[in-house]
Amino acid sequence: MRNVEIAKLFYEMADILEMKGVDWKPAAYRRAARSLEALSEDVEILAKENRLHDIPGIGEGLAAKINEYIKTGKMKEHDELLRSIPKDIVLLMQIPGMGPKKAKFLFQKLGIHSVGQLQKAAEQHKLAKLAGFGTKTEENILRGIRIFKTGHERMLLGRAYPLAMYIVKELQKKKEVGKISIAGSMRRMSQTVGDIDILITSQKPEPIMDTFTTLPEVQTVLAKGHTKSTVILTAGIQADVRVISEKSFGAAMQYFTGGKDHNISLRNIAIKKGYKLSEYGLFNKKTDVFVAGKTEEEVYNKLGLQYVEPEMRENKGEIELAAKGKLPKLVRQDDIKGDLHMHTTYSDGENSVREMVSTAVRLGYEYIAITDHSATQRIARGLEEERLRKLWKEIDKVQDEFPAIRIFKGSEVDIKADGSMDYSENILKELDIVVGSIHFGLKRDNTERTLRALTNKYVTIIGHPTGKRYGIRDPYTLDLSRIYCAARDAGKVLEIDGQPERTDLSDVNVHEAVKAGVHLVIDTDAHSVEQLRNYMRYGVGTARRGWATAADIINTLPLKKFEKVIRR
DNA sequence: GCCGTTTTCGGCCCGACTGTTTTCAGTCG
Numbered sequence: 001m002r003n004v005e006i007a008k009l010f011y012e013m014a015d016i017l018e019m020k021g022v023d024w025k026p027a028a029y030r031r032a033a034r035s036l037e038a039l040s041e042d043v044e045i046l047a048k049e050n051r052l053h054d055i056p057g058i059g060e061g062l063a064a065k066i067n068e069y070i071k072t073g074k075m076k077e078h079d080e081l082l083r084s085i086p087k088d089i090v091l092l093m094q095i096p097g098m099g100p101k102k103a104k105f106l107f108q109k110l111g112i113h114s115v116g117q118l119q120k121a122a123e124q125h126k127l128a129k130l131a132g133f134g135t136k137t138e139e140n141i142l143r144g145i146r147i148f149k150t151g152h153e154r155m156l157l158g159r160a161y162p163l164a165m166y167i168v169k170e171l172q173k174k175k176e177v178g179k180i181s182i183a184g185s186m187r188r189m190s191q192t193v194g195d196i197d198i199l200i201t202s203q204k205p206e207p208i209m210d211t212f213t214t215l216p217e218v219q220t221v222l223a224k225g226h227t228k229s230t231v232i233l234t235a236g237i238q239a240d241v242r243v244i245s246e247k248s249f250g251a252a253m254q255y256f257t258g259g260k261d262h263n264i265s266l267r268n269i270a271i272k273k274g275y276k277l278s279e280y281g282l283f284n285k286k287t288d289v290f291v292a293g294k295t296e297e298e299v300y301n302k303l304g305l306q307y308v309e310p311e312m313r314e315n316k317g318e319i320e321l322a323a324k325g326k327l328p329k330l331v332r333q334d335d336i337k338g339d340l341h342m343h344t345t346y347s348d349g350e351n352s353v354r355e356m357v358s359t360a361v362r363l364g365y366e367y368i369a370i371t372d373h374s375a376t377q378r379i380a381r382g383l384e385e386e387r388l389r390k391l392w393k394e395i396d397k398v399q400d401e402f403p404a405i406r407i408f409k410g411s412e413v414d415i416k417a418d419g420s421m422d423y424s425e426n427i428l429k430e431l432d433i434v435v436g437s438i439h440f441g442l443k444r445d446n447t448e449r450t451l452r453a454l455t456n457k458y459v460t461i462i463g464h465p466t467g468k469r470y471g472i473r474d475p476y477t478l479d480l481s482r483i484y485c486a487a488r489d490a491g492k493v494l495e496i497d498g499q500p501e502r503t504d505l506s507d508v509n510v511h512e513a514v515k516a517g518v519h520l521v522i523d524t525d526a527h528s529v530e531q532l533r534n535y536m537r538y539g540v541g542t543a544r545r546g547w548a549t550a551a552d553i554i555n556t557l558p559l560k561k562f563e564k565v566i567r568r
Numbered sequence: 569g570c571c572g573t574t575t576t577c578g579g580c581c582c583g584a585c586t587g588t589t590t591t592c593a594g595t596c597g
Contacts, residue, residue: 024569024570024579024580025569026569027569027570027580028569028570029569031570032569032570057569057571058569058570059569059570060569061569062569062570097586097595097596099594099595100594100595101593101594101595132587132588132589132593132594133587133588134587134589136586136587137586137587137588140586194597195597197597223584223585223586223596224585225584225585225586226584227585228585230585240597242584255582255597256597258597263581264580264581266581267581267582270581271581272573272574276581276582277581278582278583279583280583
């Protein structure tokens with residue numbers, strides 16, 4: 001998969017073209033780059049099959065560039081553009097508050113072509129003297145450099161979500177707040193988010209903005225207005241609050257939830273139907289008369305579309321399906337009847353069997369599986385046979401105490417280097433649920449190893465199938481299309497691990513697996529009651545982003561049916 | 569550079585906030 005690699009080239013080219021003052025091309029290159037990133041198919045395969053034109057935003061010119069790059073490892077225009085300007089100058093545009101115009105102007109006037117030079121010039125107050133610049137701009141640039149240097153990377157959804165909930169809770173205390181909701185990539189349950197977007201309805205926004213911009217977690221106020229305020233939180237992420245009128249709330253939710261390309265498509269549909277769509281509503285283009293906007297459903301319906309769930313709004317074919325009324329009915333968190341991957345103090349978990357079970361009961365689950373690590377996982381205090389049997393006795397005891405829930409005896413069993421399992425057949429056959437997982441040997445191709453595990457009749461689930469951990473390691477090499485086929489044919493289940501830095505399978509993987517007809521399970525892989533409560537949300541979000549329905553997910557089955565499936 | 573039930577040429581989402589400016593350009597989302 002070189003999709004992301006090629007997308008990066010296009011982003012770079014867009015930045016340089018923008019600095020050069022070229023019209024429209026930058027937007028076209030960026031659109032193509034976003035399409036490539038969101039693509040679930042391998043761009044090299046599409047190129048081989050001459051289907052690059054199927055990718056939205058890719059036409060004659062860009063297809064030729066992709067082909068050139070795949071064949072030769074080079075892209076002539078990219079090389080030429082890089083040569084045409086000093087190397088680091090595009091970095092200047094990534095500083096908040098700096099855009100192509102300022103970067104170009106400062107390069108021409110002062111010869112600034114690196115972040116260091118820019119900082120020096122601002123500190124020596126050389127910028128404020130320039131036409132169109134002032135002391136405020138100078139301060140803003142210095143602040144932008146600080147933000148740029150400390151972490152301009154995106155934040156994991158699982159870290160940002162609790163922060164967003166905290167802000168919502170604090171603002172809800174204000175009597176001026178009507179409706180309040182999260183929007184943006186967080187509402188789309190993207191694995192990482194660039195900022196936190198919160199929408200509010202109110203007649204009297206000033207006191208809300210006062211409270212928001214003075215929360216103790218706020219480090220810097222970037223903007224404060226009647227309808228929009230922006231802050232940087234001490235946690236290192238930006239948060240925006242927007243205040244909207246009641247009648248525009250749905251249109252604003254739609255607008256600020258995005259994604260970008262989904263919205264652009266929607267706007268084009270609006271224009272074709274004689275409307276104009278903005279965050280204030282859907283309007284008749286000629287008369288400016290308000291047509292819809294109170295709810296998102298209303299906006300979609302007026303455009304001749306089914307309501308599209310936020311997690312699907314990535315312009316990956318959902319609009320075409322919505323026009324035909326054929327959107328899939330996505331799995332929901334309250335469809336989930338049990339959690340089949342969790343750890344206790346017997347291995348590397350923080351809570352006892354009893355604590356995990358009582359939490360699961362409160363969550364309303366019908367069943368769970370306790371799946372501590374197998375013997376090889378010494379670091380995680382993996383269980384050898386004697387301690388495993390001791391755990392089973394404890395499970396039996398807790399089971400008697402909580403008859404409302406079925407507790408399965410499970411294990412997260414290591415898949416060894418040769419694809420065999422870390423427990424003997426005698427132990428495996430006594431387990432209700434076996435989650436087979438790879439925890440070492442992550443640098444090699446693990447296709448055959450996983451395929452062999454899939455042939456083991458005692459393996460129920462393959463845990464975190466690609467080994468990816470965001471910001472820690474890439475997925476190991478794996479021919480997933482073979483894994484999907486083998487899992488489907490053997491009646492095995494692939495896991496969507498809800499740990500925020502994993503979400504493994506990923507949204508893109510889930511989409512492929514669902515198309516391939518593989519059964520999936522959504523687990524928390526919880527190492528504490530806290531995670532048991534909170535991580536299912538991220539697993540379900542990932543499943544929904546991959547267009548999974550309840551029928552694709554085995555832990556939506558009620559206990560009786562579920563038992564039948566795993567026994568088979 | 570892409571794209572087409574207005575168009576194969578001429579459009580390309582749209583509005584808020586800021587700063588520096590007396591009316592608007594730049595940036596952001």
